[in-house]
Amino acid sequence: xxxxxxxxxxxxxxxxxxxxxxxxxxxxxxxxxxxxxxxxxxxxxxxxxxxxxxxxxxxxxxxxxxxxxxxxxxxxxxxxxxxxxxxxxxxxxxxxxxxxxxxxxxxxxxxxxxxxxxxxxxxxxxxxxxxxxxxxxxxxxxxxxxxxxxxxxxxxxxxxxxxxxxxxxxxxxxxxxxxxxxxxxxxxxxxxxxxxxxxxxxxxxxxxxxxxxxxxxxxxxxxxxxxxxxxxxxxxxxxxxxxxxxxxxxxxxxxxxxxxxxxxxxxxxxxxxxxxxxxxxxxxxxxxxxxxxxxxxxxxxxxxxxxxxxxxxxxxxxxxxxxxxxxxxxxxxxxxxxxxxxxxxxxxxxxxxxxxxxxxxxxxxxxxxxxxxxxxxxxxxxxxxxxxxxxxxxxxxxxxxxxxxxxxxxxxxxxxxxxxxxxxxxxxxxxxxxxxxxxxxxxxxxxxxxxxxxxxxxxxxxxxxxxxxxxxxxxxxxxxxxxxxxxxxxxxxxxxxxxxxxxxxxxxxxxxxxxxxxxxxxxxxxxxxxxxxxxxxxxxxxxxxxxxxxxxxxxxxxxxxxxxxxxxxxxxxxxxxxxxxxxxxxxxxxxxxxxxxxxxxxxxxxxxxxxxxxxxxxxxxxxxxxxxxxxxxxxxxxxxxxxxxxxxxxxxxxxxxxxxxxxxxxxxxxxxxxxxxxxxxxxxxxxxxxxxxxxxxxxxxxxxxxxxxxxxxxxxxxxxxxxxxxxxxxxxxxxxxxxxxxxxxxxxxxxxxxxxxxxxxxxx
Numbered sequence: 001x002x003x004x005x006x007x008x009x010x011x012x013x014x015x016x017x018x019x020x021x022x023x024x025x026x027x028x029x030x031x032x033x034x035x036x037x038x039x040x041x042x043x044x045x046x047x048x049x050x051x052x053x054x055x056x057x058x059x060x061x062x063x064x065x066x067x068x069x070x071x072x073x074x075x076x077x078x079x080x081x082x083x084x085x086x087x088x089x090x091x092x093x094x095x096x097x098x099x100x101x102x103x104x105x106x107x108x109x110x111x112x113x114x115x116x117x118x119x120x121x122x123x124x125x126x127x128x129x130x131x132x133x134x135x136x137x138x139x140x141x142x143x144x145x146x147x148x149x150x151x152x153x154x155x156x157x158x159x160x161x162x163x164x165x166x167x168x169x170x171x172x173x174x175x176x177x178x179x180x181x182x183x184x185x186x187x188x189x190x191x192x193x194x195x196x197x198x199x200x201x202x203x204x205x206x207x208x209x210x211x212x213x214x215x216x217x218x219x220x221x222x223x224x225x226x227x228x229x230x231x232x233x234x235x236x237x238x239x240x241x242x243x244x245x246x247x248x249x250x251x252x253x254x255x256x257x258x259x260x261x262x263x264x265x266x267x268x269x270x271x272x273x274x275x276x277x278x279x280x281x282x283x284x285x286x287x288x289x290x291x292x293x294x295x296x297x298x299x300x301x302x303x304x305x306x307x308x309x310x311x312x313x314x315x316x317x318x319x320x321x322x323x324x325x326x327x328x329x330x331x332x333x334x335x336x337x338x339x340x341x342x343x344x345x346x347x348x349x350x351x352x353x354x355x356x357x358x359x360x361x362x363x364x365x366x367x368x369x370x371x372x373x374x375x376x377x378x379x380x381x382x383x384x385x386x387x388x389x390x391x392x393x394x395x396x397x398x399x400x401x402x403x404x405x406x407x408x409x410x411x412x413x414x415x416x417x418x419x420x421x422x423x424x425x426x427x428x429x430x431x432x433x434x435x436x437x438x439x440x441x442x443x444x445x446x447x448x449x450x451x452x453x454x455x456x457x458x459x460x461x462x463x464x465x466x467x468x469x470x471x472x473x474x475x476x477x478x479x480x481x482x483x484x485x486x487x488x489x490x491x492x493x494x495x496x497x498x499x500x501x502x503x504x505x506x507x508x509x510x511x512x513x514x515x516x517x518x519x520x521x522x523x524x525x526x527x528x529x530x531x532x533x534x535x536x537x538x539x540x541x542x543x544x545x546x547x548x549x550x551x552x553x554x555x556x557x558x559x560x561x562x563x564x565x566x567x568x569x570x571x572x573x574x575x576x577x578x579x580x581x582x583x584x585x586x587x588x589x590x591x592x593x594x595x596x597x598x599x600x601x602x603x604x605x606x607x608x609x610x611x612x613x614x615x616x617x618x619x620x621x622x623x624x625x626x627x628x629x630x631x632x633x634x635x636x637x638x639x640x641x642x643x644x645x646x647x648x649x650x651x652x653x654x655x656x657x658x659x660x661x662x663x664x665x666x667x668x669x670x671x672x673x674x675x676x677x678x679x680x681x682x683x684x685x686x687x688x689x690x691x692x693x694x695x696x697x698x699x700x701x702x703x704x705x706x707x708x709x710x711x712x713x714x715x716x717x718x719x720x721x722x723x724x725x726x727x728x729x730x731x732x733x734x735x736x737x738x739x740x741x742x743x744x745x746x747x748x749x750x751x752x753x754x755x756x757x758x759x760x761x762x763x764x
Contacts, residue, residue: 066273067350073278077347078364080285080502082337083371085165085471088499091372092379093466094332095312098325102315104373106329111369114609115333117601118566119344120361120594121573124582126345127357128589132514133342136349137569141576146665147568148514150561151342153658155510157557158341160534161550162507163266164541165468166500167258169493171238172472174258176489183233184480186224226636230477234468235631242544244630245552245647249544256542260535265501267531270508271524274350277505284498284505291495292374298488299381304457308384311461312376323616330613331559336368340562340569343506346513358594379470380461386478387460394455395432399424401452402435409450414438429455468547471496551628552643556651560621561658563614567607568662574602626651 068074095103129136134148175182224232235241242249269280299305319325338344348357403421406412415421416438419431432455440447465474475492482488511530516523541549573582579602587593626643643651668674 066275067352068274069278071355073281074347074351075360075364076281076285077274077278077505078344078360079367080281081343081347081506082364082368082503083285083288083499084338084503085496085499086332086336087368087372088375088379088496089467089470091332091336092376093470094328095376096380096461098322098328099316099319100311101313102317102320103325103329105320106326107333108369110326110330110333110609111365113601114330114606115337115339116361116365117598117606118339118570119337119365120358120598121569121602122339122344123348123357123361124586124589125569125573126348127351127353127355128585130349132346132349132512132517133510134514135517136345137572140572143666143669144568144572144576144662145669146662147565147572148342149661149665150565150658151340152511152514153661154558154561154565155341155343155507156530156534157553157654157658159504159507159511160538161541161553161557162500163262163504163534164255164259164538164546164550166497166504167255167262167542168238168468168472169496169500170258170261171254172476173490173493173497176486176493179486181476181480181485181489182237183230183476184485186220186229186232188219189221223633223636228473228477230473230480232636233476234472236633238472239547240544241547241631243632244641245545245548245628246644247545251539252542252544252546255546256539259538259542263531263535263538266504266508267527269501270505270512270531271527273512273523274347274509277509281502281505284502287498288495288502289371289374291491292371292378294491295378295488296374296381298482299378299385302381302385302482304384304386304388305381306384307387307457308380308382308461309377311384311458312380327613327616327620330609331617334563334566334613335558336372337365338503338506340565341507342510342514346509347506349513353589354591356590358590379475382475382478383461385481386474387457389478389481390460391429391455391457394453395427395429396424398452398455399427399432401450405450409446410439414442429457548628548630552647552651553654556626557654557658559617560614560655563610563617564659564662567610567614570602570607570610574607579603 068077095101125136125140129139131139132148133151134145137147138145221232223236227235239255240249240252269277334340348360351357399421402410402415403424406415406421415435416431419435420426436452436454439450439452443450476489479485479488479492508527508530512523512526515521515526540546543549573579579599582602583593583599626648627640628643629638630641631637632639665674
């Protein structure tokens with residue numbers, strides 16, 4: 001039978017008294033062991049306002065909030081999220097393009113001025129408020145609540161195409177268990193029996209490198225003959241790419257299966273939240289370092305590796321003074337740490353309140369930096385080895401040309417006596433350079449007509465390559481020359497899969513955690529639903545034209561929206577909430593006052609640098625029309641093509657949709673169209689199966705303060721726990737406000753709101 005109102009009131013009062021007694025008797029347990037307890041209070045401040053209380057549910061035990069099993073697990077999660085594919089194939093390219101070792105100087109400076117302060121800010125806010133991105137920014141200022149939704153939208157866009165890259169790596173990984181590797185040499189035209197190896201005696205052994213000696217191989221597939229074995233395998237065998245983005249060409253079933261496998265891995269790893277993904281981090285975060293170190297040791301033993309490393313560390317100081325170099329360095333710092341995605345905030349929200357997040361920010365940032373340097377060493381060592389192979393092929397080819405030109409435009413007297421052009425294999429790189437210099441000096445005007453290449457190691461190393469071109473073409477080509485090449489191929493692509501998964505876990509957590517916090521849904525169901533939806537939409541990326549859509553999303557779905565999100569995050573803390581109050585909160589949380597350096601960074605330097613970066617990115621987008629590199633099958637080469645009108649509309653839509661939540665939420669809050677107590681936060685408390693929902697009382701000020709403009713003496717502090725502790729008059733000596741929070745491990749992310757006389761208090 002239903003209980004009468006007096007019985008209900010008596011039961012609620014008993015719950016409050018019991019929980020308050022527990023809190024006062026064991027404060028330390030609140031922080032260290034996340035003591036289970038719930039308090040339910042029906043009153044607000046001294047003005048006597050009443051709030052609605054809804055009760056429902058069924059009997060059951062209170063769920064605990066998820067927490068990291070260890071500090072190491074948390075650090076590995078943050079490292080796995082920040083260290084991704086960009087460290088391996090984007091940073092080395094920028095280093096090669098922008099002055100070699102000199103590029104490290106602007107990158108490091110901007111890491112200190114932009115990267116570490118913003119990373120520290122996101123860690124601190126997530127750890128203090130203990131919610132995902134939506135809850136954090138809604139809690140700071142309801143009118144800026146759209147920042148969290150924008151982060152979720154960007155995370156979803158990035159996850160769509162990022163997992164496609166993982167599926168490509170899975171495909172190459174599955175094809176690496178063969179000897180020789182399938183991209184080792186060009187395939188034959190169907191119904192032909194001859195092979196390119198028949199002409200191997202006339203020159204160097206044909207491999208995955210395109211040379212004109214292949215023109216002798218009439219039975220090789222023409223597209224491969226005009227390009228190279230690895231290039232052909234990537235564009236034709238793996239992607240089966242169309243000639244333009246307008247030609248969909250249907251689904252590529254091989255890549256569709258790999259994409260399904262990639263999303264299945266992500267779903268299984270994330271379905272239990274950090275309890276499942278945290279254990280995977282031990283492998284996915286550490287394995288790439290094992291592979292990189294093994295690759296570095298192996299590549300240093302290869303001929304020519306030191307040429308590549310020497311090229312990397314040879315600074316070109318004049319390039320460092322260009323504004324473009326600093327802009328690209330700032331962009332790389334920004335994306336390398338995963339700022340604005342919400343993954344950093346989501347991961348840190350599972351920490352204890354007194355965790356030293358400043359140490360975490362500095363540690364993860366420097367790990368990210370040194371990982372980029374390590375990956376660059378590996379890439380340049382391997383590219384140096386590859387360049388030496390290419391130079392030997394170039395020397396053999398051009399020596400043959402010289403032999404044919406003797407007496408037909410080239411005098412024999414110009415050839416040094418110790419060099420015998422009748423034995424091409426005996427001509428060394430030094431001998432060839434000697435002949436080229438002599439011929440160029442004697443016949444300066446006639447030399448270009450001879451059609452001889454310089455075969456310079458510097459020229460070969462200056463050929464910039466990034467992204468898929470580095471991973472799936474240049475690196476795979478180099479590995480075909482490795483002893484035991486299948487083993488190294490397996491290791492390399494398994495490393496790419498793990499790097500991608502580490503970043504994907506943080507990206508998906510940046511979607512799930514805020515939505516679970518906000519809508520209180522089962523995380524398991526939300527995870528499965530999100531992965532199924534993403535796989536369904538992601539089918540556009542595994543069409544024959546899918547690679548062009550990956551380029552579109554990579555260029556337009558994240559860059560500008562994330563810059564805007566991070567600028568708003570910085571301004572929300574430094575100017576709306578108040579940098580002085582934020583420093584007080586940090587002191588309360590960390591036990592010490594952060595360096596004054598962060599005060600000036602957050603308030604002045606970092607926002608200005610971000611605005612400059614945003615303006616320069618906008619100018620760059622306006623100046624450069626939307627283009628993509630299309631693979632033309634007949635010509636067997638890439639060609640820069642403008643996006644069609646409908647594709648340009650999609651590019652613009654990606655930017656608009658990602659940023660749209662910010663102004664929409666602002667205006668809805670401003671005109672009170674979004675009913676949430678003028679920006680208040682509703683709280684849902686779970687106690688023994690009953691759901692008690694508390695709406696913020698009408699009349700509260702809509703202030704930028706985290707706790708609705710309460711003074712430090714009045715405002716409760718959010719502390720990490722699995723349940724809600726409410727203020728009790730006997731314990732505090734006064735009537736305080738209700739705590740706005742909701743605990744729940746499985747359905748939502750809750751936090752402890754304690755307001756006890758001898759416990760630290762703050763605004764945040």
